[in-house]
Amino acid sequence: MGSFPERGYLFQLASDLPAGAQVIEVGSWMGASTCFIAGGLKGAAKIYAVDNFQGLSTCGEDAAWYNRHFQSLGKASTLEIFQRNFSALGFAERAEPVVSDSLAAAKQLGNLKGTVDFIFIDGDHSYEACQADIAAWAPFVKRGGVIAFHDFGSRADGVTRAIFEATKAGRFAEIVGVANTIIAFRM
């Protein structure tokens, strides 16, 4: 999932964060993007990796894709694979998986509002879900922090539309950069 330029960009965004940064990822799957972010972090930084780890998505196209994967894996969750990948790269201390629906997790982690340096959103790709994710998670990012999205301008046109609308509504201060379908904004 994700191209090499996108992976490199996540690494770069994470490398630009201060030591000990707080990071949230919404949609971690097997941990590829999480590992590239973790690789760029410094000091006692931490990533809350929010995912139901079951591919439970309201985006029908995605749900079918996840189902095919789970059938071939013979598993009902990618949590174990996520943890194995993360540990194999020596990042185990950096990640705290939050096994939850995105919006429920936003409530659970409510004490982090306004404190997070970087959020990467790559969860449910329907328009309504992406719009709800922006509303729920943008308030977590501290002033000057970064929020980035995967699949902007991709086949997931609901994601593109939700991000366009949020941009037009002035939710983000400026565009930080773009790498293929990742777009990053400063808050």
Ligand SMILES: C[S@@+](CC[C@H](N)C(=O)[O-])C[C@H]1O[C@@H](n2cnc3c(N)ncnc32)[C@H](O)[C@@H]1O
């Ligand atoms: C495209 S994958 C993430 C890929 C990962 N970021 C990467 O690049 O390696 C999307 C993930 O979002 C999760 N997801 C979808 N809808 C969600 C929701 N409402 N709450 C939590 N996780 C969700 C799925 O389980 C899936 O693991």
